[in-house]
Amino acid sequence: MSRNALRALELEGLIMHYQLQDAAMKTDLGEETRSKILKRARIVGQRVYYYKTADRLMPLARKAILQADSNGTDLPSGCVWCAGSLAQARGRMGRSWWAPEGGLYLCLALYPSLFHENWSFYNLGAGVAIAQVLIEMGVSSKIRWINDILIRGRKVAGVLSETVRAPRSGQTYLLFGIGINVNVEAFPRDLAQATSLYIATGRHWPIRQLAARVLARIGWIFGLIHQWESDCLDMGSVCLPRNPVLDGWNLLSDTPGHRVIYGLDADLAPEFEALARGIAPDGGLRLVLDSGEEIKVNSGEIRYIET
Template identity: 30%
Template structure:
């Protein structure tokens, strides 16, 4: 029999759906959202067996790392759904920073420490008949005790970065509290406040980067993100507004 799952302190109005083992917390949260689960429901599992990242990429999620997915019902036009990627990213960075490390945000949805990937974010959303957001599932995976050894990118975990006191339960609690605060800020002040906070931790801002698109790779200076969250890249041929792509800089 698996050990009992510990209790987690969440902000008022939030609730935890704790599991021992699932295929994907995003899949579980999506099913709950379709069934009408309330805003602020977090699905957390000790272990995921079929975790995934952007574009269907595999994501390593062994026990000892954080895997959770939050159901959000923000009551906004569907065109603004992408803003929540940045809200979640800033909140996750707040939580990680509380352990005494310095996370950076890589556009659009990764956290890094010293250039190494620490965490990833995957948002999935449903549109209502009136073109508003029905629900958003914000999945997060944070390397706490383990990180993968992969050829295509460098990774790290909180313990390896020096945050030896970080545990899954405390990271989850601090992330939920930060997400609650950042959502309240976003509702009150709009995306500009979130955008400013995100840019304050952005990696590669003002530097030359490469952005791999579906059909080409562009190279230029990462100038900023615009009010919709698109990356603005200045190349020799002008400025490009990029809404989806893979960013490369620094080490190969």
């Protein structure tokens, strides 16, 4: 067995360990509910592919989905691709994401089984999962809408997602690309707004454990949001249960109350300034313009204006 395959197996085992740990900690949930959520959570990380280095992970995942489809099968939901470093990583708007050794680089492929109008909660939930894990590890982090993770105003982690449709089977996959700056000791000058766990805490962190904890928590949160959707259907419109992703986001985000620049590309093409009021029930961001008018945005990005 290759070293990469061994690492993949090791990560699968660790993910399962943290999934069971997460479930065991949630004593406020009934046994039946907990077991349902755990069942969904365990989809994540059923199969892991590890690479010491790769160009980018999302194209690898896309290729695997299309390959399986052309062979007449479906790639199972919950597959994870993990790399020790990426040669051609990028963020949104084609921005470069510096991905040297010492970072955590993941791609997760899932069948989205929430109603389409609730897919936003996958993206928000991924951010909530990362922030929760970092905080439990003692690192004070905050979420900036939608799912950027910041430490003292600097970005330590980001999540991208794409939808991929297998042409023959018609199966849709959501791909989540996750990058966390873990033990990166310095950044190029053009990435002045980036930080790492090492820079923020002054110590090195175990990357595989962190990967496993983040993936396990993403699975758990996705399980929670599925349970919420199912409870909403059961309860009709009488008394809707609280949305666990929005609750988690509200607890961990410092966006509400910040004056922000908004834009498709808030760095290079800012569109307007506004006051962030909070998150809307569909995950959009409520902004108050200088005219006093309140609007909601569901795309684009924000940057904080420091006062």
